Amino acid sequence: MSQEGSASGAAARESSAKLPVTWRARFRGASPLSRIGTFRSTAPRVLIVDDDVPLRSLLRATLAPDDFDVREAGSADQALDVIGSWRPDLLLLDVNLPGLDGLSLCADLMRKGCEAAVILLTGEQVSETTARLAGAKAVARKPFSPLDLLALIDRVIEKGEFVTGQSVAEEGQLLVYARDFASIARAERHHRRLLQDAYRQTAIALADAVDVRDRGTGLHAQRVQRYALGLVAAVDSTLLGDPSLEYGFLLHDIGKIGVADHILMKPGPLTRDEESLVREHPVVGARILRDVALLQGCGLGVVRHHHERWDGAGYPDGLSGEQIPLAARIFAVADTLDAMTSDRPYRSALRWFDAVDEIVAQRGRQFDPTIVDAFTSDEPALRAVYEELSLVA
Numbered sequence: 001m002s003q004e005g006s007a008s009g010a011a012a013r014e015s016s017a018k019l020p021v022t023w024r025a026r027f028r029g030a031s032p033l034s035r036i037g038t039f040r041s042t043a044p045r046v047l048i049v050d051d052d053v054p055l056r057s058l059l060r061a062t063l064a065p066d067d068f069d070v071r072e073a074g075s076a077d078q079a080l081d082v083i084g085s086w087r088p089d090l091l092l093l094d095v096n097l098p099g100l101d102g103l104s105l106c107a108d109l110m111r112k113g114c115e116a117a118v119i120l121l122t123g124e125q126v127s128e129t130t131a132r133l134a135g136a137k138a139v140a141r142k143p144f145s146p147l148d149l150l151a152l153i154d155r156v157i158e159k160g161e162f163v164t165g166q167s168v169a170e171e172g173q174l175l176v177y178a179r180d181f182a183s184i185a186r187a188e189r190h191h192r193r194l195l196q197d198a199y200r201q202t203a204i205a206l207a208d209a210v211d212v213r214d215r216g217t218g219l220h221a222q223r224v225q226r227y228a229l230g231l232v233a234a235v236d237s238t239l240l241g242d243p244s245l246e247y248g249f250l251l252h253d254i255g256k257i258g259v260a261d262h263i264l265m266k267p268g269p270l271t272r273d274e275e276s277l278v279r280e281h282p283v284v285g286a287r288i289l290r291d292v293a294l295l296q297g298c299g300l301g302v303v304r305h306h307h308e309r310w311d312g313a314g315y316p317d318g319l320s321g322e323q324i325p326l327a328a329r330i331f332a333v334a335d336t337l338d339a340m341t342s343d344r345p346y347r348s349a350l351r352w353f354d355a356v357d358e359i360v361a362q363r364g365r366q367f368d369p370t371i372v373d374a375f376t377s378d379e380p381a382l383r384a385v386y387e388e389l390s391l392v393a
């Protein structure tokens with residue numbers, strides 16, 4: 001959050017929208033709190049004192065319940081009643097209160113030894129000298145931006161210095177809030193995209209590391225993911241709405257990290273015991289990823305069941321036909337296609353059309369007939385992916 005939030009409305013809203021640190025996390029640390037001395041390690045207590053009920057509602061919405069413990073008062077008398085039984089850490093105090101005004105209440109509280117920091121809320125000109133003499137720590141000019149207000153609170157808490165906020169414009173408070181929330185929404189969408197890209201790149205890197213160990217190249221996972229996504233679109237595009245799917249496609253072989261190198265890279269046939277170890281990798285992979293939120297959905301089923309066969313002769317669970325999750329049935333075709341068209345330690349790659357013929361020959365045996373039909377229809381697009389990534393390799 002920008003530390004200059006009170007100095008410039010537009011600039012503060014833009015930088016503050018990043019919101020990199022939650023208030024709860026901020027208040028767990030001892031260092032910032034020691035500057036004021038009255039704030040607790042739990043959520044700070046904030047008392048909103050304003051006779052404008054809608055504004056109090058907006059302020060309560062601004063101070064999220066996970067980050068602040070908030071109470072309200074509509075007058076000085078009500079505020080004193082609350083303070084008598086509930087000691088606040090921070091007061092957001094309107095200057096123009098009915099009865100005793102906010103400046104007088106602030107001064108009275110300071111004389112009585114109240115340790116709460118006070119931020120005055122006002123639509124009028126209140127000089128810094130007047131606010132300081134009353135004992136306030138900051139002044140927020142109405143209409144204020146919620147992000148500017150949070151920045152103001154931040155500076156009061158972090159530095160304990162006097163801060164004068166500036167009104168963002170001569171416009172209604174609701175409009176100011178609406179603009180700030182729109183800015184926050186844009187920032188959250190942007191950060192969500194960045195986070196999703198980071199997850200995706202991490203998954204790709206992990207999948208590539210497994211592939212380099214197994215195949216000597218890091219492109220298998222990316223090729224097979226592209227094949228599988230193309231087939232999903234052709235067979236049942238509704239599956240594309242499951243965000244776990246692409247991660248299941250990428251990380252389908254993650255369980256191979258539990259298989260020894262001399263078995264994975266063996267140039268000849270595997271012994272029965274070695275083959276048994278290799279056949280455990282879908283179970284191991286599903287166990288590794290079972291608590292990963294990104295895999296909760298069809299993706300985890302792909303990891304466990306991508307070696308099942310339509311005729312029931314696959315592994316690890318010997319499922320057959322439609323017992324096998326649809327995404328895993330689709331992926332089985334994509335995975336086999338890439339396996340056959342890639343060099344392996346025990347054989348050279350097949351030509352593309354020979355691999356296509358082999359998949360068609362396994363229609364109704366190894367593979368779901370419906371998916372093989374979609375595969376043959378979509379074969380030119382899949383071949384384009386193969387040629388594109390072969391050039392990269």
